[in-house]
Amino acid sequence: PMALDALVDVMEARVDNSRLEKERAAVLSEMTMVNTIEYRVECQILSTLHRENRLAKRFPIGKESLIRSWKNDDVRTWHRTHYRPDNVLLYLVGDINPNEAELEIEKKFGHLSADKQASEIKIPAIKEEASNLADALIDQTVKAAQSWHYPPVRHDWCVPKGSQIPDELAKEEGAIDYDIHLQKPYSLDDKVEMLNTEEMTPGEKIRPHLYRHELLQAFSLHLFAKRPVEPIVDMESFRRSLSRRIALAALQIRLNVGGRSDDPAFTFVEFNQLDSAREGCAVCSLDMTAEPSRWKDAI
Numbered sequence: 036p037m038a039l040d041a042l043v044d045v046m047e048a049r050v051d052n053s054r055l056e057k058e059r060a061a062v063l064s065e066m067t068m069v070n071t072i073e074y075r076v077e078c079q080i081l082s083t084l085h086r087e088n089r090l091a092k093r094f095p096i097g098k099e100s101l102i103r104s105w106k107n108d109d110v111r112t113w114h115r116t117h118y119r120p121d122n123v124l125l126y127l128v129g130d131i132n133p134n135e136a137e138l139e140i141e142k143k144f145g146h147l148s149a150d151k152q153a154s155e156i157k158i159p160a161i162k163e164e165a166s167n168l169a170d171a172l173i174d175q176t177v178k179a180a181q182s183w184h185y186p187p188v189r190h191d192w193c194v195p196k197g198s199q200i201p202d203e204l205a206k207e208e209g210a211i212d213y214d215i216h217l218q219k220p221y222s223l224d225d226k227v228e229m230l231n232t233e234e235m236t237p238g239e240k241i242r243p244h245l246y247r248h249e250l251l252q253a254f255s256l257h258l259f260a261k262r263p264v265e266p267i268v269d270m271e272s273f274r275r276s277l278s279r280r281i282a283l284a285a286l287q288i289r290l291n292v293g294g295r296s297d298d299p300a301f302t303f304v305e306f307n308q309l310d311s312a313r314e315g316c317a318v319c320s321l322d323m324t325a326e327p328s329r330w331k332d333a334i
Contacts, residue, residue: 072250083244088188115152171215177315185315193260254330258321300332301325
């Protein structure tokens with residue numbers, strides 16, 4: 036019950052001046068600490084990998100100009116827009132009686148509703164925007180198609196020839212007229228200069244991106260392919276997943292051995308595939324670093 040009380044406090048967050056200023060200072064301090072060249076490179080990589088959806092523009096630390104300017108009503112409006120019972124998942128794990136747990140959840144959270152949260156949004160236009168957002172969340176996104184844990188995004192998939200993308204994951208224009216994937220230009224967008232997508236062979240496209248900065252001390256190459264997360268629901272799917280991971284581990288060992296020669300062309304190389312719930316896809320990646328003078332040999 037005490038844990039549920041804490042979660043109720045999260046859902047009913049009070050926004051007062053002292054708390055807001057304390058959190059503002061903490062986030063600005065964190066922003067200063069993470070503003071490294073490595074973080075900037077990571078942002079560039081994610082902006083390229085997910086350029087077709089909102090993940091390319093929604094990094095956790097946020098925008099400094101907004102963090103400095105937000106008032107109580109701004110924070111409260113944002114909270115009430117997103118922290119609604121219909122947009123929340125609650126897990127209870129342990130030796131718990133389900134019937135007792137259900138009664139306790141009803142007791143703690145029963146007074147909350149989307150309408151109640153919306154009643155504290157003072158700007159009518161924001162209420163309409165929140166309604167459109169709620170509809171768009173389940174319109175042609177991996178969140179609706181695969182798991183409510185996933186973000187509300189669509190992906191440009193990269194799959195082997197002959198493989199089929201499930202219809203529910205195929206990228207199509209949604210029926211809701213709402214820019215949930217943030218493909219329109221916005222004033223606060225970071226300036227990322229994307230290169231044009233190139234078709235190497237019929238049906239095989241790549242979208243390259245170059246990033247240069249005076250603080251970079253090494254050359255790095257990153258190759259990515261996004262595929263739908265394959266659910267493991269039976270022994271066959273488990274064997275397929277396990278076999279793939281064994282093959283990738285063997286390849287990684289060979290790459291490590293190749294990097295131990297007397298004069299390796301690269302200083303680091305890693306090949307991996309991870310199922311990412313926070314990105315709503317499986318990302319297959321090859322990452323390599325090398326001395327700037329040997330970048331051609333490394334490739």
